[in-house]
Amino acid sequence: MKLSARDKQVFSAVMTLYCNGEGLPVASSKIAKMKGMAICSATVRNAMARLENHGLLFSPHTSAGRVPSDVGIKYWLQEYFELDNIATYWQPEQEHLVTLAHSLSQHYQVCCVVGLPQVSSQQVFRVEVLDFDRKHWLVLLIDKAGQSQNICINKPTDNSDEMRYQFALWMNTVFSQHTLKEGLHRMRAMANTAMPDCRALLTQWTRELSLQLGTDNSIVVGERHIYNRLGKSNEISLGVPFLHQIEDKLAFRNGLSVILGSEVDADNLSRYVILSVPYFMDQEYQSRFCVVCPAEAPIEAIIDEFSRLEQKDS
Template sequence: MSKNSTPLNERSQYLLKTLINCYVEEGAPVGSKTLAESAGLNISTATIRNVMANLDSMGLVSAPHTSAGRVPTNMGFRMYVDSMLEFSPIENAIKEKLQLQLNADQDKDTLINMANNLLSDITQMAGVITLPKSGQLNLRRIEFLPLPDKKILAILVVNERDVQNRIVHVDKDFSQNELVKISNYLNQHFMGKDIFQIRSLLIKEMQGARTQVDELMAAAVNLADQALKPDDENESYRLQGQANLIRFNEADNANQLQQLFQVFQNKRDMLGLLDRCIQAEDMQVFIGSEAGIEGLEDFSVISVPYGTKESTLGVLGVIGPTRMEYSKVISAVNITARFLSLALGAEAK
């Protein structure tokens, strides 16, 4: 994260920090009288106004309305995060919950979803996690279960014990007996092969049959083609708890809220930002316009890598308003990623 090198004396730093803490708590511009009471310094409101005017001229605070007090700017938040932050210890109850629910008895996909859900719940913000890049995934077993509305649940066991569930949309209803025959065929002929190669092998096999293709074979090709798609064709990251952001004042404008959710839907922008986080290989805090994405000007993105000792698998983080308790949120992101990494490391053995 970039550093703000603007020098401030001790009193100015303390007042800026106090102003930010008041603003985070109340969500409203902070006046000189309130700031004086909160700071607990034996100085006049006139002195505080002079300090605020100086901070304003440096671009660290601004006055949204005349005589309405001041709010920190994104630059002020950046200085606060870089040089004034005191990290809050995580409550034991939260640690115990993370340790209990992020355990190695679960498969990778479950752990990833669980970590994202827990982080969103803990911070009451939007959780975001990138999915590991798919390496060699060898099929151990595949099963299909019929669902209503012409849908089928495909259950894949790949490598040693990684279980993946995918919904497949079909043109007709299949009986359980038909699905068992299809899964038996796939398991018998393709067990141990890379799941991405199975699709092309099936299609080649079907194209090579000059005579009328068996209906069961055609169904197997169709189901396998959808169920065995690479992860990056389906999704590259997951969001959880976007609705949490509606409760913040920053999101009370309908147009602003619409822009925010458009950012979530625009995978190109989000993936570009998350790729920057992965490449950095350490904690990243993007405040407002630092993310370089229109619609995130009043929001911050905090991320940290997760993975095993052997490799980084992705990043886990939150998207929330710039008016957030950075010390608590950063601590929550860090410890959640740590427990996820521990579980994945044990799960991979």
């Protein structure tokens, strides 16, 4: 779609005035009064009429100003911003993911859906083996932040405290300072060094750990902003299934990407925009950080937040 320089200027002005948190129709007189425009209202109206013919704007009712269409919103984001160059190969600390989600949600009244780092990339700092109940030990694989992956295993025949202590020492030798994925490989390779009475547990343990490595998890922050805006009591399908949809549509595309709410299989997200950035750890893809915001949200400011991600986490 080719627009004249004048039409591009007017379209950009409409988007700036509309995406200010209020989402009110934009009148030609308001654009004509903007600093740096230097054009009359009639000229603006003619440009807006052409933009409407292109399908970028529409009038919500008679005698109203114009608002962007879904096509217009996506065109603006893709053509006016170099999204592919924003937050490329972002490698945040896990704590920053949660902090950023809460910060964006509170400041801009938006919802953030964040896939948590893959369990397999979690680096184990230490291992503890606890006496859980009559039949099981509880194994805690703890990272430096104090977060842990917990798995129950059957006790061996000799389930004395001394045996549990020896098993914990062996587990620390295998997993300490390694990722869970690396630890799993080491556990298989070092099975013959485990205490004889515990070797029978290793098959069960590796099976349970493999299941842990394959699990998905996510956090959703600020979904109340969607409910408050829509006035709906029914739940909206966000979280891991939502992230899978985004990944399928973007095919692991790097940089900042945009998807319209109408393009995903989620009820009540029409006139919503989804800004999505993939993130990495140790150069391996982990998941996506998504901001689900209404079309009238201050999207330019949110994009600026993403443009500063690399500086924060470099």
